[in-house]
Amino acid sequence: MGQQKTASHRRYLRRVWPTWVIYLFVLLGSKWLLTELELAGVLRYLVALAPALPLVVVIVLVGQLMYGKEDEFQRALWAEAMLWGLAITLAATTVWGFLEIAGAPSIRLYWVFPFFTGAALICVPFLARKYT
């Protein structure tokens, strides 16, 4: 969109990219451990849980970005995009939940966050066009 990056946005990018890299490695490591080793009990749960932690950090970083945005219009725009993303995600997951009763393939809950992120990001250029 050619938007000028503010200090808070640059700080966010400096933090979010390493977090995504960590997530990728933890995800691959977790998957390998769960398939190759006979883990059981609490340890199995902890290894399965590990990839979620970097994603929770990403959610916190997005929250910090929203609060730290110096530009109130940009903050309002992104907040509205997230609301639309939330509405799309709630509608899609509710519809899919009922379709699963009819035999549609079951989707893992960890897809909700990337779906929401994608839905919110798709809304940003539409809202930017609406307001400018």
Place this chain on the structure above:
Amino acid sequence: MKNKLKVLRAERDWTQAELAQRLQVSRQSVNAIESGKYDPSLPLAFRIARLFEEPIEAIFQDDRSDVDP
């Protein structure tokens, strides 16, 4: 909400980018406010009023008259 930000900016021969820099907001913000598609917060409206040395009500006009004084 109507406003005369564009007129005030033109009087000073500022571009949207220059005004944005003076207000410490993005150019998109200035564009959205000028076109009346985004109403600024009260703190930003005060910053705009201070910059142009005019009272807020001289810059922003409420186009709704459904609230009794």
